Structure formats: C-alpha cells, structure tokens
Amino acid sequence: MDANILPVHRYKFPIRILLFHLVILCLIATLFFALSDVSKLISSLFHSQVFLSGFVHSDPHPANVMVRKHPKKRGRPQVVLVDHGLYKEIDSDFRILYAHLYKSLLLADVPAIQASCEKLGITKMVRIYSLLP
16 A cells, blocks of 8 residues: 555544545645545545554544655655544444445445444434435
C-alpha cells in the first residue's frame, strides 16, 4: 500500500472519522494528483484499518492525513498519517457487522441495511442510509 504510517502506541478512544475533512483533503490533493488516485488511496488505507487490522486512526483531518509525491513511484501519491493520539481498536465482531452494513449499502438492500443498523445499535441511521443511492 502506498501509505506511510508513523509508529503508533495503542490508546483506547471513541472512533470519530471526519469524512468532511477527508473530502477537503482529496480536493486539495487534486491540484497535484488525479482525484481518483487520491480517493482510492485514502479509501484503501482506512478500509484496511477498519476491515483488516481493526486499529483505526480516529482523527483524520487535513493536518493529520497528508498526501505527498511518492518517493519511489514517480507521479504517484503517497498518504502519510501523523498524530497518533486518537486510535480506536475495533473487535472482530464489530468489523463483521460493519462489513455487512457496508455490503448492504453498496447493494442498496434496505432490509439488510435495517438489520445491520439494528445489530450495530444505530437504528436512528436506518432512514438516512436507506435513502442513499
């Protein structure tokens, strides 16, 4: 993966992912790189944290998630994560439930979205998620 993650220490804090800041970061990075390259890279980085390692950087604003020219791959972006004060460790049960929700959203399967939200305890989000295309 084209990401550079500085060494981290494990802390337990609530997870808060600031998607708005990541969108702004992607837009700024498009001055130098293709939006699709930057968004795929940031998505793959956070997806690998949520679905593979279960250890998630929980403060991804533009000062903590930087995009730079890749030092070894000419013309390609590299993501650099800094400020490791807020991380959340996600257990396997949550990751599996979240994967089901994610799949349901991608398939626009409203009954499955509802079931996943209920299992995750976020029933207030069902109506919002059900409206997504």
